[in-house]
Amino acid sequence: MDVLYKVLVDPFLQMGGAPDLFVxxxxxxxxxGTLYALIALGFVLIFKAxxxxxxxxxxxxxxxxxxxVGLYEKGVPAYAALLLAIxxxxxxxxxxxxxxxxxxxxxxxxxxxxxxxxxTYVLIGLGELIFGxxxxxxxxxxxxxxxxxxxxxxxxxxxxxxxxxIAAAVIASLMIAALAVFFQKTRIGRALRAVxxxxxxxxxxxISLNQIWVIVWFTAGVVALVTGIMWGAxxxxxxxxxxxxxxxxPVLILGGFTSIPGAIVGGLIIGLGEKLxxxxxxxxxxxxxxxxxxxxxxxxxxxxxxxxxxxERIIERI
Amino acid sequence: xxxxxxxxxxxxxxxxxxAPAPAAAQDSIYVPLMTYRTGPYAGSGIPxxxxxxxxxxxxxERDGGIGGVKLTVEECETGYxxxxxxxxYEQIKGKNPVMNNPYSTGVTLQLIPRAAVDKIPILSMxxxxxxxxxxxxxxxxxxxxxxxxxxxxxxxxxxxxxxGGLDKLKGKKIGxxxxxxxxxxxxxxxxxxxxxxxxxxxxxxxxxxxxxQNQGSQWLNIRRDRPDWIYLQGWGAMNPTAVKEATKIxxxxxxxxxxxxxxxxxxxxxxxxxxxxxxSLNFHGYGPxxxxxxDIKKYVVDTGKSQFPKEKFGENLYNRGVYNAMLIAEAIxxxxxxxxxxxxxxxxxxxxxEALNITEAxxxxxxxxxxxxxxxxxxxxxxxxxxxxxxxxxxTKWQKSTDWTSPMKDVVRPLLEAAAKDYVEKNAxxxxxxxxxxxxx
Numbered sequence: 001m002d003v004l005y006k007v008l009v010d011p012f013l014q015m016g017g018a019p020d021l022f023v024x025x026x027x028x029x030x031x032x033g034t035l036y037a038l039i040a041l042g043f044v045l046i047f048k049a050x051x052x053x054x055x056x057x058x059x060x061x062x063x064x065x066x067x068x069v070g071l072y073e074k075g076v077p078a079y080a081a082l083l084l085a086i087x088x089x090x091x092x093x094x095x096x097x098x099x100x101x102x103x104x105x106x107x108x109x110x111x112x113x114x115x116x117x118x119x120t121y122v123l124i125g126l127g128e129l130i131f132g133x134x135x136x137x138x139x140x141x142x143x144x145x146x147x148x149x150x151x152x153x154x155x156x157x158x159x160x161x162x163x164x165x166i167a168a169a170v171i172a173s174l175m176i177a178a179l180a181v182f183f184q185k186t187r188i189g190r191a192l193r194a195v196x197x198x199x200x201x202x203x204x205x206x207i208s209l210n211q212i213w214v215i216v217w218f219t220a221g222v223v224a225l226v227t228g229i230m231w232g233a234x235x236x237x238x239x240x241x242x243x244x245x246x247x248x249x250p251v252l253i254l255g256g257f258t259s260i261p262g263a264i265v266g267g268l269i270i271g272l273g274e275k276l277x278x279x280x281x282x283x284x285x286x287x288x289x290x291x292x293x294x295x296x297x298x299x300x301x302x303x304x305x306x307x308x309x310x311x312e313r314i315i316e317r318i
Numbered sequence: 319x320x321x322x323x324x325x326x327x328x329x330x331x332x333x334x335x336x337a338p339a340p341a342a343a344q345d346s347i348y349v350p351l352m353t354y355r356t357g358p359y360a361g362s363g364i365p366x367x368x369x370x371x372x373x374x375x376x377x378x379e380r381d382g383g384i385g386g387v388k389l390t391v392e393e394c395e396t397g398y399x400x401x402x403x404x405x406x407y408e409q410i411k412g413k414n415p416v417m418n419n420p421y422s423t424g425v426t427l428q429l430i431p432r433a434a435v436d437k438i439p440i441l442s443m444x445x446x447x448x449x450x451x452x453x454x455x456x457x458x459x460x461x462x463x464x465x466x467x468x469x470x471x472x473x474x475x476x477x478x479x480x481x482g483g484l485d486k487l488k489g490k491k492i493g494x495x496x497x498x499x500x501x502x503x504x505x506x507x508x509x510x511x512x513x514x515x516x517x518x519x520x521x522x523x524x525x526x527x528x529x530x531q532n533q534g535s536q537w538l539n540i541r542r543d544r545p546d547w548i549y550l551q552g553w554g555a556m557n558p559t560a561v562k563e564a565t566k567i568x569x570x571x572x573x574x575x576x577x578x579x580x581x582x583x584x585x586x587x588x589x590x591x592x593x594x595x596x597x598s599l600n601f602h603g604y605g606p607x608x609x610x611x612x613d614i615k616k617y618v619v620d621t622g623k624s625q626f627p628k629e630k631f632g633e634n635l636y637n638r639g640v641y642n643a644m645l646i647a648e649a650i651x652x653x654x655x656x657x658x659x660x661x662x663x664x665x666x667x668x669x670x671x672e673a674l675n676i677t678e679a680x681x682x683x684x685x686x687x688x689x690x691x692x693x694x695x696x697x698x699x700x701x702x703x704x705x706x707x708x709x710x711x712x713x714t715k716w717q718k719s720t721d722w723t724s725p726m727k728d729v730v731r732p733l734l735e736a737a738a739k740d741y742v743e744k745n746a747x748x749x750x751x752x753x754x755x756x757x758x759x
Contacts, residue, residue, distance in 0.1 A: 018542070021538065021541070021542055023542075024538060025535075025538055028538060029535040030533070031534075032532065034533060096458070109344070124356070128355075128356055128360075132627075133355050133356055133357075133361065133363075133364050134361050134362030134364055134584070134627075135361035135362070135555065135558070135584050135588075136366075137587060137588050160566075160567070160568075162566055170506070173560070173738070181579070222741070231531065234531070234562070235531040235532075235555060235558060235559040235562065235588075235589050236531075236555055236558045236584070237363075238360070238361050238554075238555050239357055239358055239360055240354070240359070240361075240530060240531055240554060240555035241531065241555075242334070242358075243358060243530075244525075244531055244532060246528070247528075272534070275534060275535050275538075278535035278536075278539075279535055279538050279539060279542075282535065282539075283539070286524065287522065287523060287524050287536070287539070288498045288524035288525065288526045288529075290526065290529050290535055290756050291526035291527075291528040291529055302726035305356065
């Protein structure tokens, strides 16, 4: 009975008793949720274009952020370093298309998936060779990202919003919206959807598969750079960041691998769910439940919608 | 003919791949270093690896090795991954190593049962299993100069001093923010015992390794619980994230103390001026202004034999590596003295470690006066339970903020002995010590 009370009643009493903390938790969940959505978007774009789960997305986040900070440390002005980092992500996209994807056209998806494993280790090695393994401080001030916080009395207490978190949420939201419009409303977006449906059919109507792949991998690279900047500013820029990128996996399971709205909604559900879960229920089992709670939430959704919230229902004749 | 040549070549290749690894040359001493220069924890692993390697290289360059015998130093990359660490051990053990430096509590725990079997001592310098300080139970494992339990007791002493005495701890709330792996959990039993003894409330905030850069929830919990003090037992990217999160919620930074592994320059640097006041335990000198560091600069850094960035020379974790390498070297030196041999092996070095007695005079001779406290190990005491001091971040660098402080040995030692006994009970068949004591305890 006591356990039931602690699980079903007490957390809600706590929410009502300290609404400021409840709002703060919601805010934290919203910020990480948007960042998760951004990371998931990188995966979705590549999955839509090439039908492959890009295992290298995590290291792309690290590589992009390291390029930015590494160039700045070598004396390149911050915004020039930003442009060069974008350029580096374009080169990676081009290299991936020429050296990895093009030779593997029409190979089974698992081959492409394994190729992204290889790409991961190439980028890890390249990153360590060029920039070393030491952590770096993100150049948030030089990029004119805001710092400090906005604190106000509300909900019977104090609510504190970090300006960098506000910036992260705004930039991530704008980027997600822009990408959603780009891929839904433009010619390239329609071409991407055609490629996602069938490589052969897309080729037959004159869509350049190679061009689409470069565009999509480049876009995923820019998404990785933005993620690296925002998460690097919250912590540090190091190879540990690639672990964070894997938090997109439950988001993808939940939202569906092919849906941009799914990535957004999935990111927010996972972000809010894990923060609320850890804060109000984590203490019951000793805390530290976030790492698996995200998967639990995704699995619960899968019980009811096996294709994910926005995934395509695949009906196969047997 | 061509076919035969190809077949012969292939046979040679196969034969070579099954041939035993070449043992280290008999005129050198093989010193393996398990390090991590890659992966999520590389930021912490690199300065330590470079500090160890540079000190041992300096001994080779300046003194021609130890006792006239050159050291063959070889690194094995573990990525701070227990599985890879055990693989490294398998590669190392056949090469007649003088000891193992696992540089991971997880790897250390795996290797403890093998040390006695393979006759290769483990030097887990200020990490690993705290109970291994009980030499009568763990004759092959050494954790000088201080255990995690000693460190946690110094933290509690520091809190007591700031609060006005041990009796003032009653009713206080102390939080432990820790990496949720064996390393992070190590101080919990000691802090629980001290919380019962002094009446403070202990709050635990585990951080999963996957979430070390995503600690928002833990710090929300801290904001709700309002602990008076925080002890940070983190590693890698977890530490700078924790420091930043603490500044974000406005936690009093001078009430947050990290274990020595949460005291890298990079840990505090990211927090900048806002992290001013953050503290860390430490047991060796900080900065390059020690004769030993100047010798490393002269013989290794200035001659281009070091991989470490010159601008970071003398930073805290680099010096940690230097200290660790000094213990390795002094154990070899002591082993040579105890056994009378020049080229020593694992069994000899175990005796050397038990006979280790680094006096003030010896520290001065090594250029380490003021860099470290004297250390005296014994057959029953494999830690030394040495003094530590506290560093404080001034916004740009660490500064020494307290004198050397002794741990609560009277409290810690009986608990360690009980823990060692418990370890034996849980590991049926744990061998009774049969190794003779090279020095009276």
